[in-house]
Amino acid sequence: MYYFDPHIHMVSRVTDDYETLAKMGCVGMSEPAFWAGFDRGSVDGFRDYFRQLTEFEPKRAGWYKVQHYTWLCINAKEAENVSLSREVIKMIPEFLDRPGVLGIGEIGLNKNTRNESIVFLEHLDLAMKTNEQILIHTPHLEDKYQGTRMILDMLCGDSRIDHNRVLVDHVEEHTIRAVLDEGFWAGMTLYPVSKCTPERAVDMVEMYGPDRLLVNSAGDWGPSKPTAVPDFILAMRLRGHPESLIRRVVYENPLDFFSQSRGFEFTPPDGKPAVISNGKAANVQQPAL
Numbered sequence: 520m521y522y523f524d525p526h527i528h529m530v531s532r533v534t535d536d537y538e539t540l541a542k543m544g545c546v547g548m549s550e551p552a553f554w555a556g557f558d559r560g561s562v563d564g565f566r567d568y569f570r571q572l573t574e575f576e577p578k579r580a581g582w583y584k585v586q587h588y589t590w591l592c593i594n595a596k597e598a599e600n601v602s603l604s605r606e607v608i609k610m611i612p613e614f615l616d617r618p619g620v621l622g623i624g625e626i627g628l629n630k631n632t633r634n635e636s637i638v639f640l641e642h643l644d645l646a647m648k649t650n651e652q653i654l655i656h657t658p659h660l661e662d663k664y665q666g667t668r669m670i671l672d673m674l675c676g677d678s679r680i681d682h683n684r685v686l687v688d689h690v691e692e693h694t695i696r697a698v699l700d701e702g703f704w705a706g707m708t709l710y711p712v713s714k715c716t717p718e719r720a721v722d723m724v725e726m727y728g729p730d731r732l733l734v735n736s737a738g739d740w741g742p743s744k745p746t747a748v749p750d751f752i753l754a755m756r757l758r759g760h761p762e763s764l765i766r767r768v769v770y771e772n773p774l775d776f777f778s779q780s781r782g783f784e785f786t787p788p789d790g791k792p793a794v795i796s797n798g799k800a801a802n803v804q805q806p807a808l
């Protein structure tokens with residue numbers, strides 16, 4: 520089955536992972552900007568990182584016919600440095616019209632601090648002024664519930680934001696309902712040690728239905744598994760769910776959400792136009808003959 524991984528940090532993965540993902544049916548992925556494993560010292564560090572995300576990673580993915588997209592921001596871990604964050608936010612528009620850029624992300628909160636909130640709100644303002652979609656990181660474990668609530672309050676406090684163009688990631692059982700009830704998209708991150716297992720993600724599909732739900736692997740610096748979405752596909756099959764429902768969650772929903780970005784152009788590997796439930800014409804290209 521073809522699938523998308525809508526949140527995977529390929530800069531932390533080796534090229535062999537691209538090959539493995541392609542063999543398992545991955546035809547597209549989106550890579551939000553995140554932490555480099557260390558705090559960067561200057562805006563030029565981010566400029567170089569954005570070049571990696573928009574120039575080299577799409578090329579590396581293309582070696583295996585995987586279509587690569589990206590999101591740009593300064594992440595919450597580095598947002599304590601507000602002056603550097605402001606320099607990065609000012610520089611981001613240099614990259615927004617590059618092919619494959621889907622919007623601003625992953626922004627959000629890490630330890631739910633005041634500085635993180637300031638930088639989050641300034642990213643929201645940038646996204647509204649540049650008409651970009653937004654991808655959001657919610658905090659880990661003990662900070663998740665409160666952080667998600669703070670994020671939703673900030674999003675709902677800005678009347679310019681179209682909730683259907685915002686993806687709130689790393690939802691779990693205690694945060695998913697609030698995200699969906701407000702009309703946002705929700706991403707379930709499948710992780711070996713924290714966050715969500717494939718089986719818990721299947722539970723949430725059964726409880727809430729497939730609308731506005733995505734699954735991703737994160738594939739980041741920690742113990743993560745880049746092939747977690749195929750694990751979810753198998754877990755859905757073992758529960759007896761039809762292929763059409765599985766395809767909806769892992770392929771059609773990402774296309775549906777991403778199609779709202781002007782930087783999204785996708786060539787379906789089978790040449791079949793994907794079903795886009797919002798009725799809008801997706802920027803879907805027919806493959807060259």
Ligand SMILES: [Zn+2]
Nearest residue numbers: 551553625737
């Ligand atoms: Zn991430």
